[in-house]
Amino acid sequence: MTDAGTEEEYAMSTTIELTDGAAATPSRLVGGGEIRCVDLVRIFATDGVEVQALQGLTLTVEPGEIVAVVGASGSGKSTLLTILSGLDTPTGGSAVVAGTDLLTMGHAERVRYQRATVGFVWQQTSRNLLPYLTAAENVRLPLELAGTLPRRERARRVTDLLDLLEVGHAADRRPGEMSGGEQQRTAIAVAIANDPRVLLADEPTGELDEATSVEVLEALRGVNRETGVTTLVVTHDPTVSEHVARTIQIRDGRTSTETLRRTELDEDGAERHVAEEFAVVDRVGRLQLPQDFVQALDLRDRVRLALEPDHVGVWPAAQRPTEEDR
Numbered sequence: 536m537t538d539a540g541t542e543e544e545y546a547m548s549t550t551i552e553l554t555d556g557a558a559a560t561p562s563r564l565v566g567g568g569e570i571r572c573v574d575l576v577r578i579f580a581t582d583g584v585e586v587q588a589l590q591g592l593t594l595t596v597e598p599g600e601i602v603a604v605v606g607a608s609g610s611g612k613s614t615l616l617t618i619l620s621g622l623d624t625p626t627g628g629s630a631v632v633a634g635t636d637l638l639t640m641g642h643a644e645r646v647r648y649q650r651a652t653v654g655f656v657w658q659q660t661s662r663n664l665l666p667y668l669t670a671a672e673n674v675r676l677p678l679e680l681a682g683t684l685p686r687r688e689r690a691r692r693v694t695d696l697l698d699l700l701e702v703g704h705a706a707d708r709r710p711g712e713m714s715g716g717e718q719q720r721t722a723i724a725v726a727i728a729n730d731p732r733v734l735l736a737d738e739p740t741g742e743l744d745e746a747t748s749v750e751v752l753e754a755l756r757g758v759n760r761e762t763g764v765t766t767l768v769v770t771h772d773p774t775v776s777e778h779v780a781r782t783i784q785i786r787d788g789r790t791s792t793e794t795l796r797r798t799e800l801d802e803d804g805a806e807r808h809v810a811e812e813f814a815v816v817d818r819v820g821r822l823q824l825p826q827d828f829v830q831a832l833d834l835r836d837r838v839r840l841a842l843e844p845d846h847v848g849v850w851p852a853a854q855r856p857t858e859e860d861r
């Protein structure tokens with residue numbers, strides 16, 4: 536800013552740094568949400584090199600909701616899910632799932648959390664099922680470990696779960712005798728066997744072809760609808776937003792945009808699906824500009840902002856907004 540004389544005209548303008556926001560103050564937990572992450576940070580230090588896998592990620596999933604998380608490889612999706620599953624502890628921020636504070640839980644609580652509160656489906660089909668057990672035996676195993684359901688009710692529960700996931704025909708087959716889609720649907724049955732409050736799936740369709748992926752995503756949606764289990768599914772499949780009402784995009788360890796899908800009636804009364812993308816603004820007002828916007832205007836280091844009655848304008852620092860722009 537060289538011309539101080541005209542500065543007053545731009546009283547509403549602010550210059551913000553694009554590269555780094557002000558450090559957020561540690562957050563106080565607010566109620567609501569079956570999954571609630573605020574300013575979640577996970578730093579990995581290997582050989583003296585620090586990787587910030589999560590850089591202040593904020594995300595809320597309401598009870599009974601199904602939400603998809605998409606993002607490029609390395610954006611922090613698995614790190615997030617590993618934390619939510621209780622297998623890893625974040626470096627900072629807060630994460631509360633089904634009333635359990637994941638940062639402060641002790642060993643016994645962690646074991647209970649992993650056994651009863653969350654169910655998990657991994658990408659590798661082989662990691663979800665024991666190869667020497669049949670589908671029915673795989674589903675029965677978590678019931679036996681938990682021991683909450685009376686023994687005589689377990690067989691019925693196994694049958695119901697396999698039927699819900701439409702793999703009843705594969706009950707007596709071992710994983711090696713099932714298709715990839717059947718294995719993942721059986722894995723979902725295993726994950727929800729003990730009626731968890733939250734179901735987490737990390738790229739459950741990663742090893743499957745397109746048609747089978749759709750089948751597994753629809754199975755997750757069916758389970759969410761039938762049981763009301765809060766579901767978070769990570770996928771690199773961009774078409775996932777066609778299957779769920781809410782898709783969250785992660786970029787560089789932060790939620791950047793959300794796509795909401797809703798059904799509308801057009802003039803002729805026919806149903807049509809509308810998907811709309813929104814940028815996510817966090818508690819302290821930070822947002823990420825889409826990469827193509829940044830490139831199109833060569834936005835770098837700092838930009839000018841102007842508050843208007845109904846919107847906020849963003850300009851390259853070198854360019855002053857004209858009356859017409861505003």
Ligand SMILES: Nc1ncnc2c1ncn2[C@@H]1O[C@H](COP(=O)(O)OP(=O)(O)O)[C@@H](O)[C@H]1O
Pocket residue numbers: 579580581586587588606607608609610611612613614615
């Ligand atoms: N255990 C680990 N040690 C060191 N770096 C890790 C570890 N896990 C993940 N990372 C790094 O954190 C970043 C996010 O990884 P990840 O959560 O696996 O991303 P995604 O699942 O979106 O592909 C990557 O840069 C990755 O290399």
Ligand SMILES: [Mg+2]
Pocket residue numbers: 612613614
């Ligand atoms: Mg991953």
